[in-house]
Amino acid sequence: MGGVSSLVDGDRAPSAPPASCARVGRPRSESAHQAILDAALEALVEDGYAGLTIEGIASRARVGKATIYRRWASMPELVVEALGSHVCPDLPVVDSGDVRADLQQVLQSALETMTGEDGQLMAAFAAEKSRHPELRDEFERVFVAERRARVRQLIARGVASGQLPASTDVELLAEAGFAILWHRLSLQRPLSPDLPERIVRQFLA
Amino acid sequence: MGGVSSLVDGDRAPSAPPASCARVGRPRSESAHQAILDAALEALVEDGYAGLTIEGIASRARVGKATIYRRWASMPELVVEALGSHVCPDLPVVDSGDVRADLQQVLQSALETMTGEDGQLMAAFAAEKSRHPELRDEFERVFVAERRARVRQLIARGVASGQLPASTDVELLAEAGFAILWHRLSLQRPLSPDLPERIVRQFLA
Amino acid sequence: MGGVSSLVDGDRAPSAPPASCARVGRPRSESAHQAILDAALEALVEDGYAGLTIEGIASRARVGKATIYRRWASMPELVVEALGSHVCPDLPVVDSGDVRADLQQVLQSALETMTGEDGQLMAAFAAEKSRHPELRDEFERVFVAERRARVRQLIARGVASGQLPASTDVELLAEAGFAILWHRLSLQRPLSPDLPERIVRQFLA
Amino acid sequence: MGGVSSLVDGDRAPSAPPASCARVGRPRSESAHQAILDAALEALVEDGYAGLTIEGIASRARVGKATIYRRWASMPELVVEALGSHVCPDLPVVDSGDVRADLQQVLQSALETMTGEDGQLMAAFAAEKSRHPELRDEFERVFVAERRARVRQLIARGVASGQLPASTDVELLAEAGFAILWHRLSLQRPLSPDLPERIVRQFLA
DNA sequence: GACTAACCGAGACGGTACGTCCCGTCTTAAG
DNA sequence: CTTAAGACGGGACGTACCGTCTCGGTTAGTC
Secondary structure, three states, rough: OOHHHHHHHHHHHHOOOOOOOOOOOOOOHHHHHHHHHHHHHHHHHHHHHOOOOOHHHHHHOOOOOOHHHHHOOOHHHHHHHHHOOOOOOOOOOOOOOHHHHHHHHHHHHHHHHHHHHHHHHHHHHHHHHHHHHHHHHHHHHHHHHHHHHHHHHHHHHHHHHHOOOOOHHHHHHHHHHHHHHHHHHHHHHOOOHHHHHHHHHHHOO | OOOOHHOOOOOOOOOOOOOOOOOOOOOOOHHHHHHHHHHHHHHHHHOHHHHHHHHHHHHHOOOOOOHHHHHOOOOOHHHHHHHHHHHOOHHHHHHHHHHHHHHHHHHHHHHHHHHHHHHHHHHHHHHHHOHHHHHHHHHHHHHHHHHHHHHHHHHHHHHHOOOOOOOOOOOHHHHHHHHHHHHHHHOOOOOOOOOOHHHHHHHHH | OOOOOHHHOOOOOOOOOOOOOOOOOOOOOHHHHHHHHHHHHHHHHHHHHHHOOHHHHHHOOOOHHHHHHHHOOHHHHHHHHHHHHOOOOOOOOOOOOHHHHHHHHHHHHHHHHHHHHHHHHHHHHHHHOOOOOOHHHHHHHHHHHHHHHHHHHHHHHHHOOOOOOOOOOOOHHHHHHHHHHHHHHHHOOOOOHHHHHHHHHHHHO | OOOOOHHHOOOOOOOOOOOOOOOOOOOOOOOHHHHHHHHHHHHHHHHHHOOOOHHHHHHHHOOHHHHHHHOOOHHHHHHHHHHOOOOOOOOOOOOOOOOHHHHHHHHHHHHHHHOHHHHHHHHHHHHHHHHHHHHHHHHHHHHHHEEEHHHHHHHHHHOOOOOOOOOOOOHHHHHHHOOOOOOOHHHHHOOOOOHHHHHHHHHHO
């Protein structure tokens, strides 16, 4: 869905200057834009979301404060775009036919993301998302949506192929694995590497 | 001066006015203490954690700032105690013998807490806990620990009584229900009232 | 490159569009030039010198900032020209033969200028002149020089004709009247209309 | 005049905190106060009035900006007090009986002030006073009032003693000398040392 | 008629200072 | 010794202008 047509005019991209059509005046610097996003991500990882300051990001990016305020109305909006620009790690396409093995592999990759470099980012970010709906949505988009869609599909296939019972609550099962990992991450309880295996064994027996 | 005796026991023990040795001088005002905690909770619900300021709480509680700093070393510590003082709703003791019914009831009560008045508090609070370990622990204690312990016990009994297979991963299963509810809350996806039922049906089939 | 010829005469000579050598390209807009000067004077009267901003003048004149910076190197230079373009009120040529009557008339006209519309301008301007020598000189030229020269001449004639004693300190006497008016204006003490008469009576008795 | 009664409660002194009676809270630091005034005078002499910045003064005085804003609502008010705290040079009490000699001496001392260290201060200051009535008044008080009062008295005595004609316009004559000096200073024309003598000779012949 | 060079408006650029708010500490008089 | 009040030095906020720098689009004079 989504539809291509909605993308014909990308004028609503967060950082589009005003809204008009004819562009006049000096165009916004693409390099400054990127430098700001980079600086923001850098600072986010280093100091956490609460440690972010506009002045800090500006000086890190060697940019005037106004250049930031011109583009984003608030810190969360900036962080949203910074995260959006962050390359989402390509997920390995897994479809071996074995639902359990595939799911375990997806969970494994998610767990690696969480314990790896992006984990800090997710944690720093997560702290804020309950406060800012747009942050939550972006978080969803960047870190969650893709994976959940795949898992849901995976499980649906498992049901179709008879590997899982027809009575399976697809949505719930697809959610469970991530929910547990997220629960552990956000309570900072141990994210032991055998979790994916245990999850698969327990819930897809 | 100062006196050694006053150092026998760390004088800054959070909010422990009547320390070991005999105190002299004006005793700390109990009413101020409570007013601060109330003001903090009030502000927490109204503005979220990020909107809290010591000055705001002080003026809300009609108290000097020093009166706060004298008792707590930092905002999180204050919030921890404010939350701690928040009456944790008594959980109905459920042990009907039917594991599935009991678990569903516990989840039901948890869901009600989340969608009810405390939900806001949990959300506001959760946003911060990843940043402050002591907050996380307190959150755990106030909102999670008791319930999880009971659920774990419940499930263990179910395994013992043969209602659940011996191969059950007790810890994981006890965690799953809350994890899903929490996942929904923190991503602000719909916390539909049939979730407890669906969870029990799917995972304790 | 650049061309030596273009440097023969300082290209930045204040507001000298048609410099020495043959110019090519679009000529500077005369209407923009005038709009800027008008806007500057307008703003000067409205907000005082300290309230002037290049951006404000530019937008008032519906002109780009660069169009201003292309012509003047600094705010004072712009103001100097704005004032210069300001029509200096024609002085009535007075030479009735009666030194006292003539001087009184000149002072009267000066006083009227000061209390009238130009007074604001003088005051706004005067505030700055001690800081910017070129402003001071322009002020001198526009508001003072002509009148002082005439008065000096008047008094010299008076001495020559015997109406004033031969021992008269012409320079000092010519200065005194204006000095008193200026003193009053700049201390904002009352500029009462009988001052010229009193001055003449006291100092040209 | 003035009256002692009006000084019973000096609460209106420019930097009096709010307006109430009972003083509570930490009192304002006298040393910070003085450091700010000193820094302001220093900066005023060094950079001129236009070069003053609150941040600059604050850092020069090693003081937080708020400590300045708490005391003065605006830069001019601060400068007014800084100048007020500046020791006004003691005027030599002159009353030899010879009006001309006395006046010349007063003018001489004024001229010395203007050409000396305080001259810079006066000039820097004068530039601003036409814009800010309170500055003007303070300027008047610090640099002008005392001297003018004495001169007026001097001349009045001269009239009484018959040294000056009974028809003398005391106010005007008292004003003339200073007006000329000020005129010269503010137009930055030469303040030659023989001016007092010339003035006395011309106007008190 | 095409080219060229300087102009035009608009507005973004890296900066600096503004005046406000809050931090966590301190210093008072009053209890 | 605590209390309410509030000043302290510090630092970030978001805004307004500074003087400079691109943009796309005129507007002459010269080839």
